[in-house]
Amino acid sequence: MSEPAGRLVQLPGIGDPSVQAPGPSRAEVADHPMRRITREVAFDPHGWGPGRAAKIAELFDGMASTWHEIAGGSGRLAAVEDALDRGGVVGGRCLELGSGTGSATALLTRRFDAVLASDLSIEMLRRAPSDVATRVWADSSRLPVRSGSVHAVVLMNMFLFRHEVERVLHQDGAVVWISSLGDRTPIYLSASDLLEALGGGWHGVAGACGESTWCVARRVRTD
Numbered sequence: 001m002s003e004p005a006g007r008l009v010q011l012p013g014i015g016d017p018s019v020q021a022p023g024p025s026r027a028e029v030a031d032h033p034m035r036r037i038t039r040e041v042a043f044d045p046h047g048w049g050p051g052r053a054a055k056i057a058e059l060f061d062g063m064a065s066t067w068h069e070i071a072g073g074s075g076r077l078a079a080v081e082d083a084l085d086r087g088g089v090v091g092g093r094c095l096e097l098g099s100g101t102g103s104a105t106a107l108l109t110r111r112f113d114a115v116l117a118s119d120l121s122i123e124m125l126r127r128a129p130s131d132v133a134t135r136v137w138a139d140s141s142r143l144p145v146r147s148g149s150v151h152a153v154v155l156m157n158m159f160l161f162r163h164e165v166e167r168v169l170h171q172d173g174a175v176v177w178i179s180s181l182g183d184r185t186p187i188y189l190s191a192s193d194l195l196e197a198l199g200g201g202w203h204g205v206a207g208a209c210g211e212s213t214w215c216v217a218r219r220v221r222t223d
């Protein structure tokens with residue numbers, strides 16, 4: 001059965017949203033530069049280019065040695081599991097974009113048949129485990145991945161490069177969008193913004209796990 005384009009099903013949250021990991025307050029994050037960049041990348045066709053790529057790579061290279069302190073909370077992994085479970089994402093080939101130091105990658109390898117973990121920052125990738133998944137140093141605006149070849153694109157706290165995500169994703173594949181600090185996440189789009197950024201022809205199911213939020217989006221079937 002086909003679902004109408006843009007339809008978003010909001011599931012009840014699980015866990016305790018009042019238990020918060022360290023991070024910016026909602027007021028602080030509202031003016032965070034990453035918020036503006038996230039929206040420009042998602043909605044403006046000119047929102048990303050070589051200059052911005054170089055600056056973002058340098059920024060995350062500089063954060064790589066201490067990223068494990070930010071990415072260590074177990075609540076984040078519970079949110080990934082919840083998104084896959086309640087979002088109905090099962091098996092196949094997974095492409096993790098903006099995989100950072102690989103905090104979620106090992107979990108993904110237990111849930112998918114194969115995982116590619118990709119990041120723009122070589123210093124982040126260097127610190128990711130080399131024995132769990134294939135690591136790919138690439139800018140997600142130009143992915144070295146065959147069209148239609150992956151069954152899930154997982155993005156946790158990552159920018160949305162809509163055209164590349166659409167290109168590499170199998171017709172029946174899923175976009176798994178996770179914001180580990182919910183609406184306190186600097187690189188953040190709400191579930192409805194995600195569907196809007198993907199354009200017409202997508203529907204989604206959204207949930208919350210503790211303070212994390214997620215959305216699993218799929219193309220509306222036309223057959």
Ligand SMILES: C[S@@+](CC[C@H](N)C(=O)[O-])C[C@H]1O[C@@H](n2cnc3c(N)ncnc32)[C@H](O)[C@@H]1O
Nearest residue numbers: 060071098099100119120121124139140156157
């Ligand atoms: C906020 S961190 C999140 C890392 C990891 N997903 C996590 O939650 O711990 C964002 C990551 O996206 C990467 N990134 C930013 N722009 C990217 C791009 N154009 N292509 C690939 N990775 C990118 C950064 O290098 C960084 O590792």
